[in-house]
Amino acid sequence: MNERSRASVAPVKITDVAALAGVAPMTVSRVINTPDRVSAPTAARVRAAIEQLGYVPNLIAGGLSSRRSRMIAAIVPTIASPMFNAPVQSFTDAVGKAGYHVMLALSGYTQEHEDAQIRAVLARRPDGLLLTGARRSPAIRKLLLESQLPVVEIWDTADEPTDVLVGFDHREVGRAVADFFINAGHTHFAVLYASDPRGVGRGQAFAEHIRSRGLPVVAEKMLPAPSNIADGRNALKDIADKLAPRTAVFCSSDLVAYGAMTEARLRGIDVPRQLAICGFGDFELSAQSHPSGTTVRVDGAEIGRVAAEALLARIVGTDEAARVMVPFEIIVRQST
Amino acid sequence: MNERSRASVAPVKITDVAALAGVAPMTVSRVINTPDRVSAPTAARVRAAIEQLGYVPNLIAGGLSSRRSRMIAAIVPTIASPMFNAPVQSFTDAVGKAGYHVMLALSGYTQEHEDAQIRAVLARRPDGLLLTGARRSPAIRKLLLESQLPVVEIWDTADEPTDVLVGFDHREVGRAVADFFINAGHTHFAVLYASDPRGVGRGQAFAEHIRSRGLPVVAEKMLPAPSNIADGRNALKDIADKLAPRTAVFCSSDLVAYGAMTEARLRGIDVPRQLAICGFGDFELSAQSHPSGTTVRVDGAEIGRVAAEALLARIVGTDEAARVMVPFEIIVRQST
């Protein structure tokens, strides 16, 4: 009936523990947060009281008082793609070991939504922020800079990141794949890329690099973001008639690449002889499919770990804004 | 130098807004939380002040005072698998629309770790809890029941769920797949399942059902959890010599099924003629691979949505603990 019937999780509070242990609340607090500042016997008595009462500290109250929420907000476009769930997973594990929890917000692929999520999450006073990509709207950038909140941006690079950055240059990836194809003797090229900023960066840089060498891009197609296997299949259908007898195609993700490869096989287009395919992301699928898929490997889990480290360092006081460029590597497999 | 140099995100607080707008802090609070209880002109003035100062309400303080954190904790084994990232994604979106944020915690596949995560997250005083599976340790079950915290358990069923439950019976899935194979005329069977409780449930129920019909399970193998494509490939290697000329194999996930299928093809075992394969999860890969994969479809995103709805209903006051059984369905494709 009454909403108050919903009892609070732990009616027992620090004063209850203090009373039972015969100490001041502050001492209980110390036993929990700075145990070395309490004498062993006192600590033991307090711990017994905590145990006996089943006391669970209220981090909300603690956070209000200490102005540290021990919580980090992570905002990524989606966790449905290995591109982002790998770093989120490792980030969450890493900061968890340092006693931080992660508030997860999904931004989709529009800046408006991301802005809204950032604003909303700031109301929770996170101790730090993980953001995807390095493009912020001016208003948000200003907000973040003024707040002096530790921020780590991942999966991209920028000349002037908001704060800490752990990423790589997507345009460089596009150029590297272009060179890889060119060096392998290819003369005709195609590119399929998702419409998110990073996918576009990889795809367009690939095409530009090819053209800058005076070579033809016979097909260039933008896909939805996030894109999946079906998008890759459909895209290959769409460009099939434009393909030269021997074409090298760069796809903005391994899912798209796998879809293209599957559709090619169904159409009797031999991979890699008639169509060489390179994906991006090094998802497990690429290593385990047959033929296996050439791809660009970026260690998403490593990015998450490094991002966690850098952000935590920033939170505890390093004034320097770290900037870590993580490597990428073309893994050559059977599809090229 | 000093840790206090790290300025709080928004030094401007409700009293600042109130002063600027010439009203009491409580009125500002009302404009934000219950706008219809404030006259239009007052509200307009307050909103202008909020805008001008860039005020961001402090939900930590609000939560302490109101005893409602507007936050829900979600604990899943991993978000690296579509099995769990789909529900988490849709759950997060759904509760987000109702103004709730999601605190994400990863439990791995051990109960100890899950217990620890639950305890840790309770310190944040979530308004609700999303848990995976329906098996809780006695201590945790007691803790949750006593706390009267709204809890939704997903992806499994149980006779006595902790509170709300949105799931399905994994053993029933195993039996259904067994019947499907039997009805298709199969006479020899195998099963590969991940060692998590639900994978084990599906796999063992499959094997038991087969045997209860007097039919042979020629191979039964447990895989790590979470298991992946490589595990599926390796498992098929291991059991290859035990397979009858025509065997039907049930895999505890589509990744395992895809791995088994790939390995079979490499060994010249024809799918589906010599080896019929059914997976679980209906990941996109199964629909788009070639041959496409027969699987058991469970709508993970739908589970997340329904879980959000049910939990939110519970949070705002419904005393009834809902129990929603979601359907599963065998999707027949080329691999059987």
Add this chain to the structure above:
DNA sequence: TTGTAGGCGTTATCAG
């Protein structure tokens, strides 16, 4: 419709 008083549960700070 608006305001006042008091407290939510914890920790910073300073004193002993």
Add this chain to the structure above:
DNA sequence: CTGATAACGCCTACAA
């Protein structure tokens, strides 16, 4: 090493 006191910033409850 331990304790007393005063916030932290907001909202519930009640009053005007």
